[in-house]
Amino acid sequence: MADISFPEPHIGPEWARRRIGAFRDAEAFERFAAVYREAMDTLPEPAEQRTVDTAFGTVRVYRFGTGRGEAVPLVLMPGRQSCTPLWRTNLPALMRSGRPVYAVDGLGEPGCSVQSAPMTSGADQAAWIDETLGQLGLSRAHVLGVSIGGWLAVQVALHRPERIASVIALDPASTFAPLSWKMIVVSLGSVIPGMPKGLRDQLLGWISGGIDNAADHIEGRLIASGMRDFKVSFPPPARPGDDELAALRVPVLALIAGKSIAHDPQKAAARARTLRAGTVEVWPEASHAISGEYPERIAERVEAFLREG
Template identity: 55%
Template sequence: MSGYERLPESAPVAPQPKGIGCFRSTAGRSDFVSAYRDGMSVLPPVEEERTVRTAFGRVTAYRFGPPGEDPIVLLSGRQASTPMWRANIPGLLRHRTVWSMDSIGEPGATAQSARLTGPEDQARWVDEALGELGLDRVHLLGVSIGGWLATQTAIHRPTRLASVVLLDPAVTFAPVTWKMIVVSLGSAIPGMPDALRQKLLGWISGGARADDSVPEARLISTAMREFQQRQPTPSQPKLEQLQAITAPMLVILAGSSIIHDPAKAAARARQLPGAQVEVWPGRSHAINGEAPEEIATRVGKFLSELPERDNA
């Protein structure tokens, strides 16, 4: 039985100890499970599924494509999980084996068991999960808060990282805007009409449709409604921490993102030695779904140009 089929038995439901993310109710969890399963059903075939233990809970990871050295490992955004990568996995598979891990503290096929107290804990679970999966050298690719998580891993647990790719990372190079705060707080209010929640999600994606006809939109909308986030508020890394990162880094910022000021984020990112930083005009914070082929092509070029010792 697959992890997402086991999800009803493994995902916690309220009440839970302080700091443990959970679903508000059994019924809410069932709604999410349905959305998750539907989302997984439209992905490329899962070639391998693993559930591994970390100090903060069990992590479920999926492999797409044949086994290969130095794979791409995906870290999802807030209130999201593996199905959000529907548009991206096929293109990325042209360049590498792809793994996706459902994050601890987020809704998905994971089971948090201990409180996350800060960035060091976040980086630790990523590193421990990679180790348990036997992935000693990876290209970590994160979007939104997954980009923040990838950055924290590069700061605190960089040993396994061959490179880092960030897609419009949140709280990494610039503060979150008031618009994003409104979306985050408003969309998570219990009892909010789905139409209004979808309208807020559409604001993030530059006005694109974000209703239940789109599997990943349904997944995130259901998670916002039914899942209680209990993680520490992410903090922006200090400039000296960012500048100390040694892993090769590609930063792609969305020119029309509402999560931060793209120009300010780019200016700070360009202070990192050796980082490749690009602002893509007209793209929203939902850049991974808007430009999957462009992202796959750019990531492939980035990986192919790494120095020999960093290039599988």
């Protein structure tokens, strides 16, 4: 059982006025913290738990596996309203490669990272990720993200590419195609307080390809708590322009979910194929919850991509 230390959280609506993410009230924090701890107990035991300082706040990072040789580490970025336990089904398979795996709680999201300054652009998001890698002593890293985590991985490759060996983007939101109306509704569900549980569960079902019991899984409960109990306070993620994508030199593996609600999958794949160093695949049966649906296949594909590079 991992001994999880929570930092002093930001609580209350005054933080939103300062454009800083926070828990809605003390009860909301305690509710989320209980689910977080329960979820962390389902993960492999972290080899290390660190909290590092950046210009935008303190960032919680867990290292899994001891690593071997000179393998470049893999850094995991979760989606909106989520954090490290999202990778419950992925970590065992990803750790088999022997490379160190670092899981990051996103800054400004619910979790053990605590935002201290507003983030208003992709460049700001890239800055804290780059600073986190530097504080961890990582001169090079592969960055794997799902949904908004995929957007974050692309942003750091665009704005702070020096440490980035490659990007793996799992159905990245607002990256290669516009957000769909369903994804916009889901996003609104994360900012509207007091949303009925049944409606929130329905939104989770949309993300997960229409399953009826998304909130029964620990990952679904964690995201549901994040949607209900935490208010993010940064602007919607801006889609990279054509010139930005054309200038991207970092190798990118983009796995697009064929049943995604985030965007039009075929349009997203077509634009991703304009990348100079892009490898793009559409997985027809996958939903936007691709990371949890295909953990073994993703680990195998990621390792093959990293060996090819």
